[in-house]
Amino acid sequence: MGGVAKKCPCGVGTRYRECCGRLHRGEARALTAAELMRSRFSAFAERDEAYLLASWHPATRPERIGFDDGLRWTRLEIVRTEDGGPGDDKGVVEFRAHYLDGGAPGELHEVSRFVRHDGAWVYVRGRTS
Numbered sequence: 001m002g003g004v005a006k007k008c009p010c011g012v013g014t015r016y017r018e019c020c021g022r023l024h025r026g027e028a029r030a031l032t033a034a035e036l037m038r039s040r041f042s043a044f045a046e047r048d049e050a051y052l053l054a055s056w057h058p059a060t061r062p063e064r065i066g067f068d069d070g071l072r073w074t075r076l077e078i079v080r081t082e083d084g085g086p087g088d089d090k091g092v093v094e095f096r097a098h099y100l101d102g103g104a105p106g107e108l109h110e111v112s113r114f115v116r117h118d119g120a121w122v123y124v125r126g127r128t129s
Helices: 020-024 033-046 049-054
Strands: 071-083 090-101 104-117 120-128
Touching (some): 020 033, 033 104, 033 120
Antiparallel strands (some): 071 090
């Protein structure tokens, strides 16, 4: 990487290696549903299929992730959270994920449900609008 520290795609403002990269490498677990949401956004930006599948509830997990070659995720905006804290077993995260599709800007608005499964936060499903 030539000495330049890559900024984390989740938008927290820290280096990827110390932010979502820790979760992607399995060195840490998300403490909240919002932290898992941020790490999943970064995994989409980094095209980390293994992490996305591992952080998806087994009952709703697809067999694979279909990445679109023309799509580039650019920014995540957390709109609101409901529960999903360190002491909770379920949570909701509403977000807007901004992207470029073939150079044209777009936005995905979703309300996502998360639960703890085997002690770890996992994504269950989302409702887009």
